Amino acid sequence: MPAPLTAGFDALTVEQRSAGDYTESELAEFRGLMTDLLAACTASSARYAPDGEWSPAGTPEELDEAADLIADLSRTLNKTRRAIRKINAEARNRTSGPTALTQENPSSPQGQLHALWGPSQEPV
Template structure:
């Protein structure tokens, strides 16, 4: 029986470093965006009109959504490489035919 759960050992040192960099970059970008619009933890729009505030909110959310999406894609790529290696190791080779005589 093969356990299909990836383990820490399935990831290379480079992938571990890449994952940590991707997450650090993401949290830094999100923190910066939040500090710019909510320095005291409360959103402080620069526009006084509701329409302007809605536009600011949309821009902020779009920026955060893009960054989170980029981060998720990068993590999926890292995970996919590890899973591919795991599957290559786990699946028996099909190059040798089964012995029909049993």
């Protein structure tokens, strides 16, 4: 019997971010992304379901309209996901990256470089 797909998952646990890991500009960007996403959903709902039900132009065009709607929403969702991943990556790099680790452990070789070069002048 093969091992379950979750075997060894604890070793791959993703570190969770807290609100304090994000800058004010990152939080503002996130809120803007979510506002844009909800606005796109609201506009689509108003266009395609003004009375709360799917209201296509007509039967022959219904499949095309549905495909257009799904494609538009998919693009908007993917754009939002990419931007949120970028925000999370920036927060992770800032809080867990080499600079964050060296500040916590100044006796490590990286910490010594950090002390010598400073956070913004470290060689890459």
